[in-house]
Amino acid sequence: MTQPVLSVRDLVVEIPTRAGVLRPVDKVSYDLAAGEILGVVGESGAGKSMTGNAVIGLLDRPARITGGEVILQGERIDTLSDARMRRIRGRRIGMIFQDPLTSLNPLLPIGAQLAETIAEHLPVGRAEARARAVRALEEVGIPAAAERVNSYPHEFSGGMRQRVVIALALCAEPVLVIADEPTTALDVSVQAQIIALLKRLCRERGTAVILVTHDMGVIAEAADRVAVMYAGRLAELGPVAEVLQRPRHPYTEGLVGSMPMAAAGRARLHQIPGAMPRLGQLPPGCAFHPRCRYARAECQRDPGPTRADCDGRAACWFPVGARA
Amino acid sequence: MLAFVLRRVFQSAIVLLVVGLVAFSMFRFVGDPVDNMLGQERTQADIERLRADLGLDQPFPVQYYKFLRGAVQGNFGVSYRQGRPVATIIKERAPATLELAAVSGAFAILLGIGLGVFTAIRRRGIAANVIMTLSLIGVSLPTFLIGILLIYVFSVELDLLPSFGRGDTVMVGGWSTGFLTQSGLLALILPGITLGLYQMTLIMRLVRSEMLEVLRADYIRFARARGLRDRAINFRHAMKNTLVPVITVTGLQLGSIIAFAIITETVFQWPGVGLLFINAVQFVDIPVMAAYLMLISVMFVAINLVVDLLYFAIDPRLRVDGRTG
Ligand SMILES: Nc1ncnc2c1ncn2[C@@H]1O[C@H](COP(=O)(O)OP(=O)(O)O)[C@@H](O)[C@H]1O
Ligand SMILES: [Mg+2]
Numbered sequence: 318m319t320q321p322v323l324s325v326r327d328l329v330v331e332i333p334t335r336a337g338v339l340r341p342v343d344k345v346s347y348d349l350a351a352g353e354i355l356g357v358v359g360e361s362g363a364g365k366s367m368t369g370n371a372v373i374g375l376l377d378r379p380a381r382i383t384g385g386e387v388i389l390q391g392e393r394i395d396t397l398s399d400a401r402m403r404r405i406r407g408r409r410i411g412m413i414f415q416d417p418l419t420s421l422n423p424l425l426p427i428g429a430q431l432a433e434t435i436a437e438h439l440p441v442g443r444a445e446a447r448a449r450a451v452r453a454l455e456e457v458g459i460p461a462a463a464e465r466v467n468s469y470p471h472e473f474s475g476g477m478r479q480r481v482v483i484a485l486a487l488c489a490e491p492v493l494v495i496a497d498e499p500t501t502a503l504d505v506s507v508q509a510q511i512i513a514l515l516k517r518l519c520r521e522r523g524t525a526v527i528l529v530t531h532d533m534g535v536i537a538e539a540a541d542r543v544a545v546m547y548a549g550r551l552a553e554l555g556p557v558a559e560v561l562q563r564p565r566h567p568y569t570e571g572l573v574g575s576m577p578m579a580a581a582g583r584a585r586l587h588q589i590p591g592a593m594p595r596l597g598q599l600p601p602g603c604a605f606h607p608r609c610r611y612a613r614a615e616c617q618r619d620p621g622p623t624r625a626d627c628d629g630r631a632a633c634w635f636p637v638g639a640r641a
Numbered sequence: 642m643l644a645f646v647l648r649r650v651f652q653s654a655i656v657l658l659v660v661g662l663v664a665f666s667m668f669r670f671v672g673d674p675v676d677n678m679l680g681q682e683r684t685q686a687d688i689e690r691l692r693a694d695l696g697l698d699q700p701f702p703v704q705y706y707k708f709l710r711g712a713v714q715g716n717f718g719v720s721y722r723q724g725r726p727v728a729t730i731i732k733e734r735a736p737a738t739l740e741l742a743a744v745s746g747a748f749a750i751l752l753g754i755g756l757g758v759f760t761a762i763r764r765r766g767i768a769a770n771v772i773m774t775l776s777l778i779g780v781s782l783p784t785f786l787i788g789i790l791l792i793y794v795f796s797v798e799l800d801l802l803p804s805f806g807r808g809d810t811v812m813v814g815g816w817s818t819g820f821l822t823q824s825g826l827l828a829l830i831l832p833g834i835t836l837g838l839y840q841m842t843l844i845m846r847l848v849r850s851e852m853l854e855v856l857r858a859d860y861i862r863f864a865r866a867r868g869l870r871d872r873a874i875n876f877r878h879a880m881k882n883t884l885v886p887v888i889t890v891t892g893l894q895l896g897s898i899i900a901f902a903i904i905t906e907t908v909f910q911w912p913g914v915g916l917l918f919i920n921a922v923q924f925v926d927i928p929v930m931a932a933y934l935m936l937i938s939v940m941f942v943a944i945n946l947v948v949d950l951l952y953f954a955i956d957p958r959l960r961v962d963g964r965t966g
Pocket of ligand 2 (some may be wrong): 366367497
């Protein structure tokens, strides 16, 4: 087997608070192969962004990595100095944020923002950096890129701005892109285009992608594998087709059941009762058991299930489908 | 853009007309210059003649019109006290005030922005906290006290810098400058700091809070995620965005530097228009007071106009020629 582009091993992120230490990311592990798109889903607050920020080394204080490893192309990066991590950001790991309206500096032409990123990471002169900026804009489908390179962010629509953001994330040809809800802030009509663009560019270049979203439709459309997060933990991880068609974790089952597409043939939309517990108030054992309709007494037993303990795919003592 | 500028110029003209009315009203309602100018030994004929000379016998609108017409041409009449044209007197005094204001303004802006950025970037550092604490003093001490303290320390105790006057000046094409002599430059230091200290601390605190706000913005996060250096993030991305809101306040502060020069000029016996104004008030020298008022308001209006134009220069979102698509 070839070396994975990214390997996250038992990653733990903690936030010390007055009420105790919170764990927004709790022993998350996954591998990513070159060109692979890993979808990460889960409710708001599940720790999706926190995991991505930990990988690229941009956790906001007081959150910090307290356990596990992040390995990029065989090199451990979670212990690197700020200066060395800075040279990885943008160059080897690109990042795309949710809101294209606020991701771009309003006072700088988009070409200048592209050129500064290219010049920072690649051994090229100013003229070459500008030429590459124009090419990067062409690749993300900005019409008349040679002229628009001098335009300011406010002169573009939301969808076009997210294309610019994608160009910025990819301009130094990173091996991994973390896209944190790249379409959530966009018009429904352009969401599919943006996802398709991201997918095409990364496939062409063999760039691995962590695609964070809470939209199961996006996952079904773009991802190769999907990781389901719940209360900071990985509930299930597997190939998209299998997870969507035969979810094993009851939480995944609930999520898939709430997809309009899957529910179309059913009488009503399946809803998971209750809400995800706050980090300070996690129940013992499996964090999902209070909402789980299959929960038994064993589910409260500490420590809770991990994927490795169970069937390798879902962190559940009694996976759906395997039950008698 | 042109429409915007024209609208602003029009608004400015209205403001100046109103200020002109106030300034002119002083002629009628504040004291009687004739009393001051003629001693105890005066006849009714003397009084009538002087009133006619000064144009005080004409109806109010006519006087106002004449005043405005004169003001536009730079003619503010004759000083009651010195008996010379006000324009000439002000022309003699203006360089002292403008040079002092320029030094204070540069001090306030450069140091204010520099320290503001520094204290924001090194928010948790000891130096930043010391500066922030000291800046409270700058904001809360009255100008005359700062001036007197500086004189006490640097003139009386250390005997390093002059405590009054402009030092030697050189005439350069009708403009008397203190920038070209050593004593002139030394003389500018204490009054320059006194006049600009309040504005400097104000600008610094404003820049700091704006900068902290900007550093939390998404595009700064994205700039970090793109692997840019701290220097580029702080100065290229953050500082420029900080300046947009800072410009307004800074512009107004520059206006008040000139207006508040009165106090500093009094403390340091600085021969500028502020001192001229104080002396004019004591003597009810209304033409001088009116001219001063007009000049200050022209200055404020002009600064406001420049501030608005600076917005256009810095913030592309305000330029209307942009396309969307
Ligand atoms: N400074 C903080 N103090 C306490 N809790 C925090 C802080 N920052 C984030 N969290 C918590 O961390 C959890 C993970 O957040 P996040 O990764 O943003 O979730 P997601 O991206 O999946 O919506 C959330 O429950 C959030 O409330
Ligand atoms: Mg998030």
